[in-house]
Amino acid sequence: MKNNFKENEELDIIVLIEKIKLMLLSVFLQIFRRSKNFLSAWKQLLGVILVGVLLGYFQTDHDKPLSKEATLLVKINFDAGNFVYDAVDLINSKALINDNKFFYEELSFDTDESIDEITIIPIIDIKDIVEKNIKANEINVLFDNLEYEDGFSVTEGFKSDYDYHFISLSVSNNSSIKTINKVIYYLNNNPLFKELEVRNKQRIISLIYENEETIEQINKILDQNSNKTKGVSHELYIDNKEVDFNEIIRTKIFLQNKNEALRDENLVTKKTVMTINKSDVLIENNSFFENKMILYPILFLLFYAAITIVVAIYFYLDKLDRAS
Numbered sequence: 561m562k563n564n565f566k567e568n569e570e571l572d573i574i575v576l577i578e579k580i581k582l583m584l585l586s587v588f589l590q591i592f593r594r595s596k597n598f599l600s601a602w603k604q605l606l607g608v609i610l611v612g613v614l615l616g617y618f619q620t621d622h623d624k625p626l627s628k629e630a631t632l633l634v635k636i637n638f639d640a641g642n643f644v645y646d647a648v649d650l651i652n653s654k655a656l657i658n659d660n661k662f663f664y665e666e667l668s669f670d671t672d673e674s675i676d677e678i679t680i681i682p683i684i685d686i687k688d689i690v691e692k693n694i695k696a697n698e699i700n701v702l703f704d705n706l707e708y709e710d711g712f713s714v715t716e717g718f719k720s721d722y723d724y725h726f727i728s729l730s731v732s733n734n735s736s737i738k739t740i741n742k743v744i745y746y747l748n749n750n751p752l753f754k755e756l757e758v759r760n761k762q763r764i765i766s767l768i769y770e771n772e773e774t775i776e777q778i779n780k781i782l783d784q785n786s787n788k789t790k791g792v793s794h795e796l797y798i799d800n801k802e803v804d805f806n807e808i809i810r811t812k813i814f815l816q817n818k819n820e821a822l823r824d825e826n827l828v829t830k831k832t833v834m835t836i837n838k839s840d841v842l843i844e845n846n847s848f849f850e851n852k853m854i855l856y857p858i859l860f861l862l863f864y865a866a867i868t869i870v871v872a873i874y875f876y877l878d879k880l881d882r883a884s
Contacts, residue, residue: 591869608864612857627676630740632727633683633836637829638756641721644833647747648680648727667746672734678743682722724836744835753832764826771815771822778812 636644654662655675663669731739828834 587873591872593872604864608860609857612860613853616852616854616856627730628733628735630729630731632729632740632744633724634727634744635724635828635834635836636722637832637834638753638760639721640753640756640832641719641725643750643752644725644747645680645719647750648678651675651743651746652678667742669739669742672732673739673742674732674735675739675743676730676732678727678729680725680727682719683724683726685722685724744833747833748831750832757831760829761826764822764829768819768822771819775812775815778808778815781808 651667655677658674660669660674663674664671727743729740729743828836
């Protein structure tokens with residue numbers, strides 16, 4: 561008896577599986593037939609495509625020139641981040657209201673040059689914050705506002721304190737790399753920044769010179785006393801003061817490394833806003849979603865196909881429902 565019950569269960573499962581297969585096959589067959597009808601109805605397809613093209617044509621602003629995009633990696637020096645962010649916000653606000661007078665007078669744009677949008681975002685590096693000697697309570701605020709989502713997202717109050725930033729621009733198709741350079745020149749063409757640049761250059765030159773003088777003095781001391789230190793002691797006696805020979809060597813190495821760091825700093829602090837990627841960063845914006853005369857017909861075709869398939873499935877299921 562148990563065996564018969566088990567065999568009946570197995571038969572029921574087999575029958576259920578076969579019914580499911582037949583139902584799926586019927587659904588796919590209906591979809592295939594509807595797809596054939598869909599492709600056969602070329603006049604309807606042509607009409608759908610034509611409607612999409614016409615709608616895309618009328619939705620396209622033909623007076624608006626094509627655009628190019630650029631992303632610049634820049635380094636902001638002299639703790640001028642807030643000023644640069646304010647300047648970028650000003651440019652963007654002028655672009656939104658098409659204030660051509662501002663761009664002609666302040667940025668020396670030509671008539672065929674324009675900016676659609678400009679944004680700036682920091683490259684998050686906690687070391688930049690720590691090295692600026694921010695107060696302990698400000699550090700607490702920083703870490704209280706950190707979020708861990710794919711990367712760091714930091715509070716607005718610290719975004720200008722980082723060293724490196726991305727500046728993204730969307731400019732007219734007639735613009736060139738000269739347009740980008742005009743924007744960077746505008747950001748740097750601030751009397752305060754000019755003074756900061758001069759002072760920073762003088763500071764670096766002065767520090768390097770002082771370190772070189774100290775290194776030269778150390779070299780003279782080492783040369784004069786090299787014979788005395790051989791096989792005797794690793795200490796020098798200068799003006800009746802005991803000097804550690806190893807400490808002098810460490811000081812010399814430290815000053816040499818310091819000068820190398822100062823020379824490297826000088827390379828990236830010549831201007832307030834230093835552009836790191838010097839290559840031609842302008843790229844034509846040929847985004848698929850920008851061309852509405854292509855986008856709309858494709859969307860209309862997909863919508864038409866989806867409606868056709870849904871209708872086919874509905875009638876098939878309705879037919880099964882009436883048959884049962």
